[in-house]
Amino acid sequence: MAAPFEMTDDNVVVIIGTGAGGGVLANELAQKGVSVVALEAGGRYLPQDYVNDEWESFGQLAWTDTRTTSGDWRVAKDFSNLPAWIVKAVGGTTTHWAGASIRFQPHEWKARTTYGEVEGANLLDWPIDAEEMAPYYDRAEDKLGVTRTNGIPGLPGSNNFKVFEAGAKKLGYKEVHTGRMAINSEERDGRMACQQTGFCFQGCKWGAKWSAAYTDIPAGEATGNLEVREKAHVARILHDESGKVTGVEYFDTDGNLQMQRARVVCVAGNSFESPRLLLNSASSMFPDGLANSSGMVGRNYMRHLTGSVYGIFEKPVHMYRGTTMAGIVQDEARHDPSRGFVGGYELETLSLGLPFMAAFLDPGAWGREFTTALDAYENMAGMWIVGEDMPQESNRVTLSDVEDDFGLKVANVHYSDHPNDKAMREHAYRQGAAMYDAVGATRTLPTPPYPSTHNLGTNRMSERPEDGVVNRNGRAHDVPNLYISDGSQFTTGAAENPTLTIVALAIRQAEHIAGEMNRGSL
Amino acid sequence: MIETRSLRTLTRRQLLSRGVAAGAGLVVGSGFVAGSDAAWAAEMDAMKPETFATLVQMARDIYPHDKVGDRFYAAAVKGYDAPQEVEFAQAGTDMLDDAARQAGFDGYRGAGWEADRVAILRGIEDSDFFQRVRGGLVTGLYNQKEVWPIFGYEGESYSFGGYIDRGFDDITWI
16 A cells, blocks of 8 residues: 655655666665655556557657757767657666666776776766675665576577577677576566567566566555655755755646655656756755756766667578567676777677667668668567766756756757777677677678667766765765765766666665664764 | 548459559559559548659658568558648659659659669758658558568567567577
């Protein structure tokens, strides 16, 4: 039974957003007896609601509220109002994610120290490290039921994986397997095993993939300590004369402005909406936006360098049959500057259905060069590149001149590749194509980055207040009862899919917040 | 979808006798455009049939798939046959015909070879008209469930219990 809390209840923790960060934090706090009001901009969709049709599902789940773009990234040209492919729903993008759950490599917590100074990059070490995070990763892997951890077997290899694996082995890659996936390879936690249905991006209709929507959120609600308010669009965070936050203004499902009082506010609206909210919460005390004395709110936007490689073969592959992300090569994830760049990248299989392949293979392209590739759709194998991109101060979220339906300025997302990003992407394209060539590809195609799903860094964690927005606990340097709880707190992006780390950080932050409340210091 | 009741009652011979061949594969008649084999026909609500035939040809030339029949391209651009869209489509195809005439052809459909038509399209590809038609085709053509099997895409599998017993790992050639 969901707890109803009064708008005037100033003892609640208000969490903005219910994805991997906010959704997990809400449950973890609720389990510890903390009263939580979670405000979610989207509606609630569960496995029975998910639609296994790419465009129809996109219409159901995607965050399509207007955003604007700038910078030299191709997304700004091809998808100018859609810089991100993320979800607006209870559970956030955990509905859409493919399930890849891998830990940062130890050195990636210390990118500045490991990589040295990189011109044009704003690298910084995280104030936390692998040893400190290890127990939280353990708990996150157990919560998500990650395969190849906790004695859980790996998923079986699909056609797309078998092509990928054979190519990788021909190239001499050693770390090739079907991934550490938050997808049940056997029944676990009351959720069934994967049926290789495809459409992981559209929400798992079996519930085999972990999503906060049907795990942490209902578990939190069952304690009676968590109230989730759907279709609540947050406008502004309020503060008092002492500089502490006191509540949150939001537009409810009927468009009426409401104000929920709060003891603590945790922002987890993703790397676009979280800085947008802080910037839209500017006041006479915080003229540059809330928690922005460093000027870093919105800066250092990272998205993983990404890109895809598709290979076409003489015979059918049927890559779309089975899990979207069916395997990984980790050999290139290491830091090895002899390759011409710092940091590393993962290669992960990927497939798109025909409708999305047409939209994303080479946006804007037409004619036979394009259509002959699609003619070979059945014989295609695909992979996605996930590599560490450099934080740059000029890659940033700012407030656009465009306003949303509520009269709030929308986020403008500016991104241009760093030379390191370009060098890494070219290397990854070559290696990916070589994998497919090694097993007889008749044609390989590099595909530009899709609208971003890994959005990171715009409220980054730093040891010193002048270098970032939040401290080692995700607590704003400037505002003692304000937290950032999503991927925007990432100091650097590492090469790994970010969800597992976001979840681990949320588990850790819940422990911290509950502890501070018990000690009376929150 | 494309075939309409009134036209379906016509025999192939009657249908073809009411129209004139309009370039490869298309017959334009009074108020309709049909395939030259009369296997399909689209009845116009608001648009001149000649304009629609040009749009269908343009759609095929933008995204040419030799195994995909004209009826799918016709379905993909049928949305322009609406009162609020006709002016846009007419102005655009007029521009396309002008470009073709400047290249020495009798209008766009008068350019008999694909290579010639593609060259004409390259000359207008930055126009709003071209970009909107092309952009619309990305969903208008490829999101027709009926074309998916032509590409070997089987779509959803949930209602069949997933692909776990339907070939997710059936590859033998690797």
